[in-house]
Amino acid sequence: MSVHHLPQPIHPALLEQAKERATKRENRVADRITNFSGSMQFVYLHIIWFSLWIGLGVESYPFGLLTMIVSLEAIFLSTFVMISQNRADARRQVIADAEWKTVQEEDHQNQELLDISNQILGLTRQVHALASAQNDRPAPAPRCSDAAARG
Secondary structure, three states: OOOOOOOOOOOHHHHHHHHHHOOOHHHHHHHHHHHHHOOHHHHHHHHHHHHHHHHOOOOOOOOHHHHHHHHHHHHHHHHHHHHHHHHHHHHHHHHHHHHHHHHHHHHHHHHHHHHHHHHHHHHHHHHHHHHHHHHHOOOOOOOHHHHHHHO
16 A cells, blocks of 8 residues: 655745755655555554554443543644645645736736737838838829830
Protein backbone atom coordinates (compact mmCIF):
# COMPACT_ATOMS: atom_id res chain seq x y z
CA MET A 1 0.00 0.00 0.00
CA SER A 2 1.43 3.32 -1.00
CA VAL A 3 0.49 6.75 0.24
CA HIS A 4 -1.02 9.04 -2.40
CA HIS A 5 1.26 11.96 -3.14
CA LEU A 6 0.09 15.17 -4.71
CA PRO A 7 1.37 15.70 -8.24
CA GLN A 8 4.31 18.04 -8.67
CA PRO A 9 3.04 21.56 -9.33
CA ILE A 10 3.57 22.99 -12.80
CA HIS A 11 2.98 26.64 -11.95
CA PRO A 12 6.42 28.33 -11.76
CA ALA A 13 5.48 30.25 -8.61
CA LEU A 14 4.36 27.03 -6.90
CA LEU A 15 7.52 25.23 -7.97
CA GLU A 16 9.58 27.98 -6.36
CA GLN A 17 7.46 27.86 -3.19
CA ALA A 18 7.77 24.05 -3.01
CA LYS A 19 11.55 24.33 -3.40
CA GLU A 20 11.67 26.90 -0.59
CA ARG A 21 9.42 24.77 1.62
CA ALA A 22 11.58 21.68 1.10
CA THR A 23 14.62 23.46 2.53
CA LYS A 24 13.29 23.11 6.10
CA ARG A 25 13.20 19.69 7.72
CA GLU A 26 10.11 20.50 9.78
CA ASN A 27 8.17 21.30 6.62
CA ARG A 28 9.18 18.03 5.00
CA VAL A 29 8.12 16.08 8.12
CA ALA A 30 4.80 17.93 8.36
CA ASP A 31 4.13 17.29 4.67
CA ARG A 32 4.79 13.56 5.05
CA ILE A 33 2.57 13.30 8.12
CA THR A 34 -0.31 15.16 6.48
CA ASN A 35 0.05 13.04 3.33
CA PHE A 36 -0.13 9.85 5.38
CA SER A 37 -2.84 10.95 7.80
CA GLY A 38 -5.03 12.00 4.89
CA SER A 39 -4.85 8.58 3.25
CA MET A 40 -6.93 5.41 3.39
CA GLN A 41 -3.84 3.56 4.64
CA PHE A 42 -4.11 5.64 7.80
CA VAL A 43 -7.76 4.56 8.21
CA TYR A 44 -6.91 0.88 7.60
CA LEU A 45 -4.04 1.03 10.10
CA HIS A 46 -6.38 2.37 12.77
CA ILE A 47 -9.05 -0.22 12.06
CA ILE A 48 -6.44 -2.96 12.52
CA TRP A 49 -4.90 -1.28 15.58
CA PHE A 50 -8.23 -0.75 17.37
CA SER A 51 -9.41 -4.28 16.48
CA LEU A 52 -6.21 -5.83 17.83
CA TRP A 53 -6.21 -3.63 20.95
CA ILE A 54 -9.77 -4.59 21.84
CA GLY A 55 -9.62 -8.17 20.47
CA LEU A 56 -6.37 -9.11 22.25
CA GLY A 57 -7.58 -7.53 25.48
CA VAL A 58 -4.60 -5.18 25.90
CA GLU A 59 -6.70 -3.41 28.51
CA SER A 60 -10.19 -3.88 29.86
CA TYR A 61 -13.25 -1.79 29.09
CA PRO A 62 -13.59 1.31 29.14
CA PHE A 63 -10.15 1.40 27.46
CA GLY A 64 -8.65 4.37 29.33
CA LEU A 65 -5.16 4.10 27.80
CA LEU A 66 -6.54 3.65 24.29
CA THR A 67 -8.78 6.66 24.80
CA MET A 68 -5.83 8.76 25.97
CA ILE A 69 -3.66 7.65 23.04
CA VAL A 70 -6.43 8.39 20.54
CA SER A 71 -7.09 11.80 22.17
CA LEU A 72 -3.40 12.72 21.91
CA GLU A 73 -3.35 11.55 18.33
CA ALA A 74 -6.42 13.68 17.58
CA ILE A 75 -4.70 16.73 19.05
CA PHE A 76 -1.63 16.21 16.90
CA LEU A 77 -3.63 15.38 13.78
CA SER A 78 -5.79 18.48 14.14
CA THR A 79 -2.58 20.50 14.40
CA PHE A 80 -1.28 18.90 11.22
CA VAL A 81 -4.59 19.60 9.50
CA MET A 82 -4.20 23.27 10.39
CA ILE A 83 -0.59 23.20 9.15
CA SER A 84 -1.84 21.67 5.90
CA GLN A 85 -4.53 24.35 5.58
CA ASN A 86 -1.94 27.07 6.17
CA ARG A 87 0.21 25.49 3.49
CA ALA A 88 -2.75 25.41 1.08
CA ASP A 89 -3.47 29.05 1.88
CA ALA A 90 0.16 29.93 1.21
CA ARG A 91 -0.02 28.11 -2.14
CA ARG A 92 -3.20 29.95 -3.08
CA GLN A 93 -1.56 33.25 -2.14
CA VAL A 94 1.49 32.45 -4.28
CA ILE A 95 -0.79 31.71 -7.25
CA ALA A 96 -2.88 34.83 -6.64
CA ASP A 97 0.25 37.01 -6.48
CA ALA A 98 1.62 35.48 -9.68
CA GLU A 99 -1.71 35.91 -11.46
CA TRP A 100 -1.97 39.54 -10.28
CA LYS A 101 1.53 40.22 -11.62
CA THR A 102 0.52 38.66 -14.96
CA VAL A 103 -2.66 40.74 -15.10
CA GLN A 104 -0.65 43.90 -14.47
CA GLU A 105 1.82 43.00 -17.24
CA GLU A 106 -1.05 42.21 -19.63
CA ASP A 107 -2.72 45.52 -18.77
CA HIS A 108 0.52 47.34 -19.61
CA GLN A 109 0.83 45.44 -22.90
CA ASN A 110 -2.82 46.15 -23.76
CA GLN A 111 -2.23 49.86 -23.16
CA GLU A 112 0.81 49.78 -25.46
CA LEU A 113 -1.24 47.99 -28.14
CA LEU A 114 -4.00 50.59 -27.84
CA ASP A 115 -1.45 53.38 -28.22
CA ILE A 116 0.02 51.71 -31.33
CA SER A 117 -3.48 51.13 -32.77
CA ASN A 118 -4.33 54.79 -32.24
CA GLN A 119 -1.10 55.82 -33.98
CA ILE A 120 -1.95 53.53 -36.92
CA LEU A 121 -5.47 54.98 -37.05
CA GLY A 122 -4.06 58.52 -37.10
CA LEU A 123 -1.62 57.65 -39.89
CA THR A 124 -4.39 55.92 -41.87
CA ARG A 125 -6.56 59.04 -41.61
CA GLN A 126 -3.67 61.19 -42.81
CA VAL A 127 -3.09 58.88 -45.79
CA HIS A 128 -6.81 59.00 -46.68
CA ALA A 129 -6.81 62.80 -46.38
CA LEU A 130 -3.78 63.08 -48.68
CA ALA A 131 -5.31 60.64 -51.17
CA SER A 132 -8.61 62.48 -51.32
CA ALA A 133 -6.77 65.82 -51.67
CA GLN A 134 -4.91 64.31 -54.65
CA ASN A 135 -8.20 63.13 -56.21
CA ASP A 136 -9.85 66.55 -55.76
CA ARG A 137 -7.18 68.41 -57.79
CA PRO A 138 -8.01 69.14 -61.41
CA ALA A 139 -6.04 67.17 -63.96
CA PRO A 140 -2.99 69.07 -65.23
CA ALA A 141 -3.32 70.69 -68.66
CA PRO A 142 -1.49 68.84 -71.39
CA ARG A 143 1.84 70.34 -72.32
CA CYS A 144 2.52 71.53 -75.77
CA SER A 145 5.06 68.87 -76.47
CA ASP A 146 2.55 66.25 -75.30
CA ALA A 147 -0.16 67.59 -77.66
CA ALA A 148 2.21 67.68 -80.64
CA ALA A 149 3.41 64.17 -79.99
CA ARG A 150 -0.15 62.87 -79.99
CA GLY A 151 -1.27 64.63 -83.14
